[in-house]
Structures are given as structure tokens and as C-alpha cells.
Amino acid sequence: MMAFENSGKRPAQDVVVSAMESKKRKVEFSDKITMHTGDDDHDDANISTEMYKRFVKSALDELEKNSNTQVGLIASQVALPRKSEDHVSLANLDVLLDVLSDNISRIETSRASPLIQSIVHLEKWWELPSQTLGKYIFFIRVLCSSIPKWWQDVSMVLISGFHLPLEMTVSHHDMLRYFLKMIPSSMGFIDIYMPKFFPSNNDSCKNLVNYVANLLKFTSYCKELQFQAWSLIIERVISLDVELQNELDELDDDIEDEDLDLADDEEAGDDEEDDEEAVDVETRDDDKEDDVGEDGEIEGEEEYNVQATQNIKDFSKKLDAILTMVTECLREKVTPESLKSGEGVSVFNTITTLFKTHVLPTYFTRSVQYIMFHISQHQIELMDSFLVTLIDISFSPTETAETRIKSLQYLGSFIARAKKLSRTQIIFVASYLASWLNRYVLEREEEVDQPGGMDRFKHFYGAFQALCYIFCFRHTLFRDADGNWECELDKFFQRMVISKFNPLKYCNENVMLMFARISQHEDLAYCFSIIENNNNQRLRGIIGRGDKEQKGSVYSSAASTWSLATRQQFIDLQSYFPYDPLILERSKEIMKEFYIEWSEVSGEYESDGLED
Incomplete structure (x- = not known):
């Protein structure tokens, strides 16, 4: 002492x-x-x-x-x-x-x-051991309660720990839950740190999955930041989705280029003499040797393709894992009980808003849209809500033409593919589209002969294609008990296909051909003569004889003023079907009970054209 x-x-x-x-x-x-x-x-x-x-x-x-x-x-x-x-x-x-x-x-x-x-x-x-951990947490609570300026550092530590698996972040969430309850202003830094510490797309799958899992847990007790957390998740899923699609597109382009090169080589080889062919073979062998580095690895284009393939595998794995987790989480949040309490409605409204603000405006995603596809099919009222949302956007005068067409593509694709939809819902949407198209023809058909390109009528073509796509998948539902066509579809389609708008010419070719086959078999409308006439017009245009020479034809020469760039943009948009089959293995398995494959409804019709 x-x-x-x-x-x-x-x-x-x-x-x-x-x-x-x-x-x-x-x-x-x-x-x-x-x-x-x-x-x-x-x-x-x-x-x-x-x-x-x-x-x-x-x-x-x-x-x-x-x-x-x-x-x-x-x-x-x-x-x-x-x-x-x-x-x-x-x-x-x-x-x-x-x-x-x-x-x-x-x-x-x-x-x-x-x-x-x-x-x-x-x-x-x-x-830390439980005793020491308890003392640590108590100190942090006292510290931030007594000296609030330290919350900035503490919240950064807690959110940055979201890369850990859930079993290691129990204390993180306990502290966050405590401070959000005791000091509501504490959420001020959390909304900044959530995006800051979100792992990049190139980070490990484990870190990405852990971070999303922790964000999802966070939304369960922090309703005030629920929208920000979900927004962040959707944004990152979109980013992964777009990167994966870019990799797939680049790989497709490379394969096409290689095929063209191979075709050129074969064509040139046909004109070579035997001795020249021998020299060419030797040269190519030398080239192959040059493509192999000192360490034996492939270099050049082949190496790039290998890397591209690996990137596709990596992005697919990450996207699939996150999408699976998100859909399973949402399934638990839209039960009848949670909808009755209002909590499920709040989550669904959040996802719907993010669909409108984030998913819909993004071009050619292939996976993120399945979040809405899946969550909406758990209750009939949610499907109603989603359909109303798509109809509102599709025909809103304040939306751009591209947005309206995109929404129509979603509407047609959802009605065609969503397995849980009722016949009543399907007939309602078809009736709505048919009524709108009828009014459009009555009010604007005379404009076709007036100056201006056919791109003026993109909205019409988008709506007509959506209805045809729905019909291809659901045609067996459109007859009543007496065998008559619902909404008088036989009269409707016969009127549409011969209108001056000529939709069989300007809508997606695969959809129109399949519609023509089914409508002919079902005795609904006959389209092949019009399609043949359209093809002949295209041929005449290629050899220098345009539509203008066809005096008296019901088909307008105005199409000739439709620029190639504008037409290509429209064709690309019309070729997008949001609920084409998923390429992600686990997510595709989850969607099986909610998804209609073309093979399930195609019957005797050809299976190609409407399915990837």
C-alpha cells in the first residue's frame, strides 16, 4: 500500500x-x-x-x-x-x-x-465478451446522450459495420434502435452514411448481401428512414442490373463481330489456291502462338471474352442473391395482417413510388422490375393498385411519349405473365385499352394523310401492341360462356388492322406475326394479306419505289418522313418486354408460382418469337 x-x-x-x-x-x-x-x-x-x-x-x-x-x-x-x-x-x-x-x-x-x-x-x-460488451454499449449510450456531438462518429461506426453478417450486427442494431427512440434527431447522420458505406458493385458478393440484409433489418424499426433505405437498395439493384446487361450486350457484340470475321475469312478462303491456303494456315498458327503470353495465359480478344464472361457470372451472382433476399423480405411484409394494420400498405406504396421514379425511367433492365412483379401478386388489391398505376402513367397527358409507351410495355407484359391475375382484371385492362384505341382512331385517323411522320402516333402503336401481346398469352380467356368474344374483340381487331394507322406494319414484327397466327386460328381477324402488302411496300422502298407511287392507297406516304433514328428508337422501345424470362437462377425459381411461360400457353403455335 x-x-x-x-x-x-x-x-x-x-x-x-x-x-x-x-x-x-x-x-x-x-x-x-x-x-x-x-x-x-x-x-x-x-x-x-x-x-x-x-x-x-x-x-x-x-x-x-x-x-x-x-x-x-x-x-x-x-x-x-x-x-x-x-x-x-x-x-x-x-x-x-x-x-x-x-x-x-x-x-x-x-x-x-x-x-x-x-x-x-x-x-x-x-x-467483446458479453459483460465487457454491455459496459461498452452503456458507455456509448451515456457518451452520446451527454455529449451529442459524438453521435456523428458513433453512427458512422455502426453503419459502416453493415458489411458484417446479421449475427454480428445485433449490437449495432440495438444501439441504433435505442438512439433513434431516445434521440430522434440522431437519424440526421444515418441517412448520409447509408449510401456512403454501401459496397461498390465490384465488392464481394458477401459484403453486398450483408449490407442489404442489414438495411432491410434497419427498415423494420426505423420507419422514418424506410423510404431512404429502400431507395438505396433499389438504386443499387438497378446499377447491378444495368452493368450486367451492358456486359451481356458487349459479349453479344463481340460474338457477332467474330462471326462476321469468320464469315469473311471463309469467303476469302474459297478464292485461295491450295499453296496459298497452306501459307495462310501457317500464318494463323503463328498468330495463335503470339496470342499466348509468357505465362501461358491467353491474350487479346480471347482474354477479354474470358473476363467478360467472368464479369457476367459475378454480376449475376450478386444480383440474384440480392433480388432473392429482397423478394423474400417483401413477401413477409405484405401479408393480409400487415396490410390490415397499415404497415404492409406503407411498404407497398414505397416500392410503387420507387418503381415509378427509379425503375420505369431506366431503359432495358431485366431483373429489378421483378420486385414489383412479385410483391404485387401476393394480394389481389395490390395487383389492382399496380394496374391502376400503370394505366395512369400510360395515358397521362403530363408524361412523355417514351414514358407512356414504356408503361404500356409494362402493362402488356404484366397482364401476359402474371399468373395470379384474375380473369376480371385481365378483361378490364383489355376493355380499357380497346376503348381508348377506338376513340383514338375515330379522333385522329384523318391525320395520317396530313404532313408529318408516323412517329406522331407512337402512343397508339404502343397501346395496340400491348393489347395484341396480352391476347397472344390470354386468348383463351376472352370468350364468354356462349363462345362470344369479350369486348367484341373480333369487330375491334378487324377495324384496327385495316385502319390508316396500319399497326401491323409499325408494331413489333414478332408480336404481330404471332398475333396473326392466333387470330386466324381463332377466327378473330385475318392479318396475313396486310402483312404481305406491308412487306411488298418495304421491298419497293428498298429498290427505289416508295409509297408515294401508290396513289389511292389507304397507307400514308407520311411514313417516308419518319427518320431512321426516330424509327430505330421506336423499334427498340417496342421490342422491350419487361417481364421476359429471368436469367437469374434462384430468382427464377422463386417466380415460378407467379409466372406464365410462353410454352404453357402457346399450344400448337410456334414457341419462338415471344420468349427469349
Whole structure:
């Protein structure tokens, strides 16, 4: 005890070091003579703990005298890697956290910042033993409640930990839940850090999946930031989806280029003599050798293709894993019970809004739209809501023509593919489209003969194609009990195909051909003579005899003013079917009970054309 009585004669840290050295000598001696008992060890531990407690209090006393030497020593020790021999022991960490929690006002100074930083950023704090972890969490709560400025650092640590699996982030979420409840303003930094720490698309699949899983858990107790969290998830799924599609497109382009090169080589080879062919073969062999690097790896185009294929596999794996997790999470959030309580409605409205603001405006995604496809089919009222949303966008005067056509593509594709839709819902949408198209023809058909390109009527073609696409998949539902066509579709289609708009010419060729086959077989309308006439017109245009020479024809020469760029853009848009089959294995399996394959309804009709 003399050491404590004389502690004022030398620095406290010297006391600790001296005590530690003394203890080491004692342990070494006891190992040799083996005379120490368990009680002695317990006493030693108590003495060491008491000495460290006095040392910490001494450091706080010194801090109030404008000196932070001892605090700096403690901070340095806490900040060391856990594997370091000099890292603070668990017993001393318990003491430190207890003392600081009881003296929080004494560290409300910039001189104590290094110590607080070292504790807040303690390496793998979530792996501490339960007792120490409890003390750590209590200190963080006291710290942020008493000195709110530290919440910025703490919230950053908590959110950055979302790359960990859920079983390791229990304490992260406990603390977040506590602060959001006790200090509502604490969400101010969370919404900044969520996107900041979201792993990049090139990060590991594990980190991406963990981060999304933690965001989904976060939405379960933080309703105020639910929209921001879901928005972030949807944005990143879209980003992955687009990157995957870009990789697939580039690979397709490379394959097409290789096929063309191969065709050129074969054509040139037909004109070569035998001896020249021999030389050419030798040259190609030399080229192949040049393509192999010193380490034996393939170089050039082949290496690029290998990398492209690997990227496709990586992006597919990540996208599939996240999409699977998201759809399974949403399934639990739109149960009849949750819809009745209002919680499910809130989640569905969030996803619907994000569909309108993020998914719909993005061109040619292949997977992210299945989130809405899946969640809406869990309850009939949700399908109603989604259909109304698509109809509203499709015919809104404030939307652009491209957005309206895109929405019509979604509407047609959803009605065609969604297995849970009722016959009533399908007939309703078909009736709505037919009524709109009838009015359009009555009001605007005379405009076809007026100056201007046929792109003026893109909206009409989008709606007609959507209805034809629906008919191809659902034609067996469009007869009533007496065998008559619902909505008088027979009269409707016969009127449409001979209108001056000539939709069989300007809509997607595959859809129109399949519609022609089915409508002929079902005795609905006969389209092949018009299609043949359209083909003849195209042929005459290629050889220099345009539509203008066909005086008296019901088909307008205005089409000749439709620029190639505008027509190609329209063709690309008309060729997009949002709910074409998924290429992601796990997600595709989940969608089976909600999805209609063309092969299920094609019957005796050809299976190609409407399915990838």
C-alpha cells in the first residue's frame, strides 16, 4: 500500500508499470516454486484492477489541470490492435469504461478526444465478451446522450459495420434502435452514411448481401428512414442490373463481330489456291502462338471474352442473391395482417413510388422490375393498385411519349405473365385499352394523310401492341360462356388492322406475326394479306419505289418522313418486354408460382418469337 501513499511523488503511469513489472517477477518466481494458490491470483487481479482504476482517475484529474499525458497513454493502449501484447486487457477495459461512464462530464473537452476516439473505434468491439460488451454499449449510450456531438462518429461506426453478417450486427442494431427512440434527431447522420458505406458493385458478393440484409433489418424499426433505405437498395439493384446487361450486350457484340470475321475469312478462303491456303494456315498458327503470353495465359480478344464472361457470372451472382433476399423480405411484409394494420400498405406504396421514379425511367433492365412483379401478386388489391398505376402513367397527358409507351410495355407484359391475375382484371385492362384505341382512331385517323411522320402516333402503336401481346398469352380467356368474344374483340381487331394507322406494319414484327397466327386460328381477324402488302411496300422502298407511287392507297406516304433514328428508337422501345424470362437462377425459381411461360400457353403455335 506504500505505493499508493507515495503515489504523488511519481507519475501514476510509473506506478502501473512498476506494479506490472513486480507482478511479472512474482509470477516467474511462483512458476519455479509452485507455491501460489488460486486465492493469491484473485488477490493479485484485484490489486491490479484497483491500481488501474486509480491510474484512470489520476488521468482524469490531470486532464482537468490541462494536461493529457496520461489520457494519451490510455488512448494509445486502447487503439492498439487486439493481437498486440500491449493492448488493454479486458479487465482494465471494464474498469476504464466504468470510470468514464461515471465521469462523463470530465471528458467533455477536446483534450479527451483521442481517448474517446480510441474507444468508439475499438477494433471488433462487437466481439467483446458479453459483460465487457454491455459496459461498452452503456458507455456509448451515456457518451452520446451527454455529449451529442459524438453521435456523428458513433453512427458512422455502426453503419459502416453493415458489411458484417446479421449475427454480428445485433449490437449495432440495438444501439441504433435505442438512439433513434431516445434521440430522434440522431437519424440526421444515418441517412448520409447509408449510401456512403454501401459496397461498390465490384465488392464481394458477401459484403453486398450483408449490407442489404442489414438495411432491410434497419427498415423494420426505423420507419422514418424506410423510404431512404429502400431507395438505396433499389438504386443499387438497378446499377447491378444495368452493368450486367451492358456486359451481356458487349459479349453479344463481340460474338457477332467474330462471326462476321469468320464469315469473311471463309469467303476469302474459297478464292485461295491450295499453296496459298497452306501459307495462310501457317500464318494463323503463328498468330495463335503470339496470342499466348509468357505465362501461358491467353491474350487479346480471347482474354477479354474470358473476363467478360467472368464479369457476367459475378454480376449475376450478386444480383440474384440480392433480388432473392429482397423478394423474400417483401413477401413477409405484405401479408393480409400487415396490410390490415397499415404497415404492409406503407411498404407497398414505397416500392410503387420507387418503381415509378427509379425503375420505369431506366431503359432495358431485366431483373429489378421483378420486385414489383412479385410483391404485387401476393394480394389481389395490390395487383389492382399496380394496374391502376400503370394505366395512369400510360395515358397521362403530363408524361412523355417514351414514358407512356414504356408503361404500356409494362402493362402488356404484366397482364401476359402474371399468373395470379384474375380473369376480371385481365378483361378490364383489355376493355380499357380497346376503348381508348377506338376513340383514338375515330379522333385522329384523318391525320395520317396530313404532313408529318408516323412517329406522331407512337402512343397508339404502343397501346395496340400491348393489347395484341396480352391476347397472344390470354386468348383463351376472352370468350364468354356462349363462345362470344369479350369486348367484341373480333369487330375491334378487324377495324384496327385495316385502319390508316396500319399497326401491323409499325408494331413489333414478332408480336404481330404471332398475333396473326392466333387470330386466324381463332377466327378473330385475318392479318396475313396486310402483312404481305406491308412487306411488298418495304421491298419497293428498298429498290427505289416508295409509297408515294401508290396513289389511292389507304397507307400514308407520311411514313417516308419518319427518320431512321426516330424509327430505330421506336423499334427498340417496342421490342422491350419487361417481364421476359429471368436469367437469374434462384430468382427464377422463386417466380415460378407467379409466372406464365410462353410454352404453357402457346399450344400448337410456334414457341419462338415471344420468349427469349
